[in-house]
Amino acid sequence: MDSTGIQPNSAPKAAISELTETLGPNGVLTTPEDCARYATDQSGLAGTPPLAVLRPASTEEMSQLMAICHRHALSVVPQGGRTGLSGGASCPAGVVAVTTERLTGVIEIDEEAMTLTAWAGTPLETVQEAARAVGLEYCVDIGARGTATIGGTIATNAGGIRVLQRGMTRDNVLGLEAVLADGSVISRLAKTVKDNAGFDLKHLFIGSEGVLGLVTRAVLRLHRQVPGTATALLALPDHAAALHCLNLARSMFGGRIVAFEGMWPDYWDFVCRETTLTSSPLADRYGFYVLIEIDAETGRAEEELEALFTELFEQGIALDGVLAKSGAEAQALWKLREAVGEVDDAFGPHINFDIGVSPSALGQFCEAADARLATLPEAGAVLKVGHIGDGNVHLLVAHDGRDISEDRIESVIYELVRDWHGAVTAEHGIGRIKARWIGCSRSPEELTLMRGLKAQLDPHGLLNPGALFAAPDAACHEIALKQP
Template identity: 55%
Template structure:
């Protein structure tokens, strides 16, 4: 171990290696949890060559490694276990190139998402993956977690936009697929396994993404509806009228609105009576493409589908309306100890699923206040459940929610990733054959289980039988 640290010190220098205990604590956490253990060291390579050599040193010494980007994850996926080093991409930052003809952008993995977006827009283009933590989340981290966000309805998850990756494998070898080919059927796609792998298969060092034309014009409305069923009818109507101009369709349940507007006063209440609210956004390349938006909303109100509505008439008003949806990022202190579920079910079943979860949680003594908010257009809901802070409460609440989820054939994570917090619940959405396939994938790329070893899967033998004995889910 000492020899490895000495070799890393020689390789990375003082700026590239942190070992002072006082400086290590911030690398022991992500946005969801503070780990119980400090990393042995934090490695901060500046180039792919440095990263490759650092990983090789750790691999030879048998030292576990945890890649880190902006530490904005919400599943504990960047929290290092005892005896591990952190490999931070914070010094591997910056946009390398923007190709306007091919509409691609290449960046170091540690580049903040917002920097990528701004570089694209400066060329009249856009990188449409967008999340609330855009200022600190890194492009490499969003690829490693296959980030979703508020415009998945229109543009899909991160996976859709990745054209190339450069990856340091767990033994230090460098896998580079940075040719920028839109069409390439020469065997297996070697980039795809690493998208959404949460740093368990390798360290992403460079990313090439496909851009799209910028759409600077927008129309935004906040609608009050009877319930989720009415919101679903509104979604169908919006798709029929506006097609791919519909870029976001965000839902806020009455319990969420009551909490953030009335109980905690985080944002002003938009309507006199809190019902089910939808934030609906259109985006276009020309203002004329948004014509008819207000007339269409009037038609919905006349038909009785929408009870009330607010249309943003300026960028400031748009920001104020979005603040209602983004207030979920400010509720941690008010809720106290809580579980933040990130769940996905089929779009047409989301309302029924949430009702079923509410009914189930009312019978769980450990469950406190419940609020729900999510991306209605893609079937992703965030259910936040308060509790007393005990492990027993966490287990009881999680078991109840994931039991309902299994009945609806959903996923334990839609966009936040599995990490450490959902690892032991993965069989709620993966059958035995899938679990075996996931384990084999890990063993192929990381046979010594050195890369982020406690995230997504626990390969310890004592866990294997439990995972495989789970019953198969019917379709």
């Protein structure tokens, strides 16, 4: 459902001509076939083929193209791997797309400083592999690692499965370089962990979804690589038991918990029983399922997980479980959790909510969401899976495919998010799809400040129009303005 409210702007042919002259024949794509490939991302939001696709190969070229677009009042949509799920890289009419696909490669690895400097278009997996080659590790990890770019993960402040141990992308970026709307370059590719010399401007661009500037390079924080992990699946009575399990695991393993993922019975039954996406390693059905992974720093991680099992069974909290004895068995357990990325066809039309609340309240929030959805004739089956340790649940709600059904379901869920002081997006970003709901997570005062920053850095509104903020003339839902 495209309700961005974006008005197409005209792009003079002179601008495209000047851009082609500046970037060269390899730097600009204009054929209908080429432009169609850059119209949208993986969100499902319908996009329009851009007027041209700009492919800078250096910071200088990015600066030059932005100066030209600024002079001609030509709006741009920044794109990385186009793996986003919120429509942030989907093109409205009358824009040019700026892709970082030629801004790629690892520039430097500093083993002593434990940093890696890379171009924004470098795939996340490439960075991970380069770090591992020298015994280090870049710990941000998401399922789309092979396609998602470093610039894209910075723009959305990507999270993923290792947030519990190493934090979001914001916690793993030491320095960056960005080009502003007028072509100005803000560059601080510093490796310093301690730097209190005024504002830390990199945080303006991390998570700002390309509306303030276009990231070109970044200095990433690395960590010492730990040889291997141990993985286990636990069957529990409910979400409250999962929290108890997490607390016990923290007391036993401290910061060595790599992942702590939760699966509700509705999700488990769908991927293991109602479809052939995966199969259950457990004979019976339970009230909750937890996938836990710890690093093998001590060299006896499997024994430690067995000790956790024993303690949980003795306390009557764990009802069943599986401890992976090989890499293949660990992958099979992870497939249970990662099958959420493959449910679309079998589940039919649905909304994939990416919600964040306090970890201690996540179970109660999901119960409240189920109760509210049960009152809606438009809502169908519900699947719940998420990152229990950081309070992020992916709530998939089936519906009949009508726009009005989507609207009613979103209204109910985002009103609930507002009442629980949660986040309408925990890791996927606002993009264009959720722009009208941002008021459920941010106060009018916060939005005023955010818009002020946007006006200061991009006074003509050329950068990623319609992303993050709803268009000024678009009607926001009343619930977004009410106070709890």
